[in-house]
Amino acid sequence: MDLDDTDRAILRALERDASQSAAALGGRIGLSQPATWRRMKRLRDGGVIAGRRVALDAEKLGFGVTVFLGVKLATKGRVSLDDFERAVMAIPEVQLVEHVLGLYDYRLRVVARDLADFERVLRRRVMTLPGVGNVEANVLLSEERRPGPL
Amino acid sequence: MLDDIDRRLLRQMQADPSLTAADLAARAGVSPLKAQRRLGRLQERGILKGQHAVIDWRALGYGVTVSLRITLDKTQARAFDEFIAAARGIAEVTEIQTFLGRVDLRLSVIARDMGHYQQIYRDSILALPHMADIEALMTVATLYDDESLPL
Numbered sequence: 001m002d003l004d005d006t007d008r009a010i011l012r013a014l015e016r017d018a019s020q021s022a023a024a025l026g027g028r029i030g031l032s033q034p035a036t037w038r039r040m041k042r043l044r045d046g047g048v049i050a051g052r053r054v055a056l057d058a059e060k061l062g063f064g065v066t067v068f069l070g071v072k073l074a075t076k077g078r079v080s081l082d083d084f085e086r087a088v089m090a091i092p093e094v095q096l097v098e099h100v101l102g103l104y105d106y107r108l109r110v111v112a113r114d115l116a117d118f119e120r121v122l123r124r125r126v127m128t129l130p131g132v133g134n135v136e137a138n139v140l141l142s143e144e145r146r147p148g149p150l
Numbered sequence: 151m152l153d154d155i156d157r158r159l160l161r162q163m164q165a166d167p168s169l170t171a172a173d174l175a176a177r178a179g180v181s182p183l184k185a186q187r188r189l190g191r192l193q194e195r196g197i198l199k200g201q202h203a204v205i206d207w208r209a210l211g212y213g214v215t216v217s218l219r220i221t222l223d224k225t226q227a228r229a230f231d232e233f234i235a236a237a238r239g240i241a242e243v244t245e246i247q248t249f250l251g252r253v254d255l256r257l258s259v260i261a262r263d264m265g266h267y268q269q270i271y272r273d274s275i276l277a278l279p280h281m282a283d284i285e286a287l288m289t290v291a292t293l294y295d296d297e298s299l300p301l
Contacts, residue, residue: 001209014203050206052167055199056299063299089294097294102287111299138251148205149241
């Protein structure tokens, strides 16, 4: 989909705060409520706005540790990929599963209450996944989402 | 810290962030007024920080996503700050994360195609300061992406 500057301004505003109304957003960028609403609808219908993400303070909710895992499979083949993927997506602490090309086969984002809890998830759930081989863990210290090329 | 009502509200909101206030309250089994008060309180406490639109960059023609795992030259005291400040200046960088582990930082970079990626990599990424090592993982597919907390 092609965007003009007004679309880009709307996307930037919604990336910051997706809960604002068309009237409030339009007021800020100098566009009427109906015109803003039509553009928001077009962006949603065109799949540019894929949805919304709720930002919660994980630490205040008792999830103090986020770890990214690089996972290499020990055995390859279609069956082992399917088994691994199905099992890994069923782990409640796993938030992201990416199939990647490079040093690892999969990238996982795992949330846990603390390091001891993470160790439990790693030993009981991740290391027991079908076909799992080498695993590398990096503990997240900070993260920042950028608006992207808008 | 959280009681059952808070938990139910946050669980339902995570499951469907676009619910109206009335629907959210109904699904959590509380009155709209009570839901509003609870959510306001969660915001005040900094637990509920907001909602952000998720952009599907593929729909805008960005078909390539690469994770760049970076090790910095830590003999430079300001390496992290200067690297991050410079990375913020690259429009195609959508995430900047810092780690404790084998790598120091990760950048998520999007590009229209491999030619475009090569151009970003050569002109912008390799110009970033204090890099000791860089390693790329190309995303083939995102199979699951749900940052909901298991509340």
